[in-house]
Amino acid sequence: MKQQQGYQKNFSLIVAFFVLISVSLIVALIITYNFTDKYVENEFASKKIDVLEQTLKPYEDLYLNKVYEITNFQGFLDSASAAKYSASVFSSYPFVKRTVFYDVRIGSHDAQGRSPGISLSAVYDYSLKNKKVTGRRRPVIEDADFRQMAEKFSNYLVDADTSRIPDQSEVFKTFYDIKPNKITYLNIPRREEIKAYRQLKPNSASYYKQNMMTFQLDPYALRVANTHPELYQRISIQPVVYDPLDDESKELIAEIPFPGAFSDYKLYFRSSNNYLQTEIYRRFVPTAAIVLLIYTFLMVIGWLIYRNLSINLKIFKLQYDFINNFTHEFKTPVSVIKIAGSNLRSESELTERQRKHYGRILDEEADKLNDLMNKLLSFTQIENRSIKLKKKEINVPEFVNSYIETFRIKYPDFKLQYQIDHAVTFFADPVLLGSIFQNLMENAYKYSHPQSKELMIRVTHEKRNIVFTFSDKGIGIPKGEVRNIFKKFYRIENKYNQNGSVGLGLAFCKELAIFMNGDITVESEVNKGSVFTVTLPYES
Secondary structure, three states: OHHHHHHHHHHHHHHHHHHHHHHHHHHHHHHHHHHHHHHHHHHHHHOHHHHHHHHOHHHHHHHHHHHHHHHHHOOOOOHHHHHHHHHHHHHHOOOEEEEEEEEEEEEOOOOOOOOOEEEEEEEEEEEEEOOEEEEEEEOOOOOHHHHHHHHHHHHHHHHOOOOOOOOHHHHHHHHEEEEOOEEEEEOOOOHHHHHHHHOOOOOOOOOEEEEEEEEEEOHHHOOOOOOOOOOOOEEEEEEOOOOOOOOOOOEEEEEEEOOHHHOOEEEEEEEEHHHHHHHHHHHHHHHHHHHHHHHHHHHHHHHHHHHHHHHHHHHHHHHHHHHHHHHHHHHHHHHHHHHHHHHHHOOOOOOHHHHHHHHHHHHHHHHHHHHHHHHHHHHHHHHHOOOOOOOEEEEHHHHHHHHHHHHHHHOOOOEEEEEEEOOOEEEEOHHHHHHHHHHHHHHHHHOOOHHHOEEEEEEEEEOOEEEEEEEEOOOOOOHHHHOOOOOOOOOOOOOOOOOOOOOOHHHHHHHHHHHOOOEEEEEEEOOOEEEEEEEEEOOO
16 A cells, blocks of 8 residues: 555656646746747847848949049049040949039139139030930039039138048048939049149149039939848838838838938838738747757656656665665674684683584585675676777877866866877777776866866887876875775775765776776875876787
């Protein structure tokens, strides 16, 4: 009856575990979906800047690169070369609908009395019709674009510092003029030319040429680059004041204004809820699959724990019985030997028959003890046969560095260094060698004072051996203890090994080194540190 109740309690616990995991799964799926929904909505609002940047790339190229090419002509553009330049602009930038070329003269004075004088020699208008550039000469009239640029350029000539190249802010302020749907540019004169302008004598007939170009832009001709079609169903170019009055409650809307010459316009983004729902599900499904995988994994683990619990209880009982039986097997002959020994040491006289009887008892019980010891040794030998040597080529620098990096991450206060002399590769079992490294490096950290946690690893090639030395600055090992530290279950009593040490680490290293046809030795001094030397056969 008691067993039945105990089984019932265990069953209730495992059911409670499964229920808890299932509820956690449902909650996790709900949270994941809501998080994905919110994340997609936030991306809808934030990714519009990517679309704007890609859409404006041709405009930025025109503004920063193509317009600047006018300066390369150094003021010697004419109607023919201006037409050719305009053709290249129309071909590369479809949103440029018209260009106006101003042939500018710089003389001593102009009609307004400005000195140096800035006036117009000719004005040409270019546009693209039927895939051909057409141009016409306009009346020489100083329009608003020219007057504004002439005023800025005149002020610049008066104040310009000819001892240096103008910086970018001066260039954009003086030689560029940005208006809605329009860019005006005056080519940048060299410092020598500015000096020549200033040295023009009053009423001189001499003059210099400059070029000025105005680009008329059509924002609707920009190609919208929808870099996130999964988020934006429709993207259009609209005036900044555009604000539809129809009910958009079933759609998500975002907008972002254009800069510069397109500042009167904006990109207008629209996506229906159903359109975004597809993206939400696309992102949710992999996450949900991972959650379900974790849920399945936990369920399997729970079932394995429940199943193995009974097996472990049986194994524990078998181990407990083995220890009891083994102890009893030792205890019985020991007790008999003790009694026989006491009788032999007694003061009373023993007959020859009694001495033979006690001798036979001692001999039989000694054989029993010897048999038990042989069984234990045989068990150890069988256990040792389970290890198989698997030699592989080891790259020494990579191998040592991997453990150095691992311990640096594990123990940030551990100062680790290594030096490799004439040993690049050799053949050994990397798993067994790694176990030696792991144990010796752990001991170097564990048995060192907090302020001196340091370890130096040196690798040298000596004749037919490769030698690894681990030098620390730890607490050291007393001379009387050095010969015992490689023994199983042997521990030196100190404050560093009160917990978590059973005296197997160094014994294990010793066994591994011997198994690999090598050896391990130690030299140590109390409070100064220890040097462990691992010697293995070098096989190249």
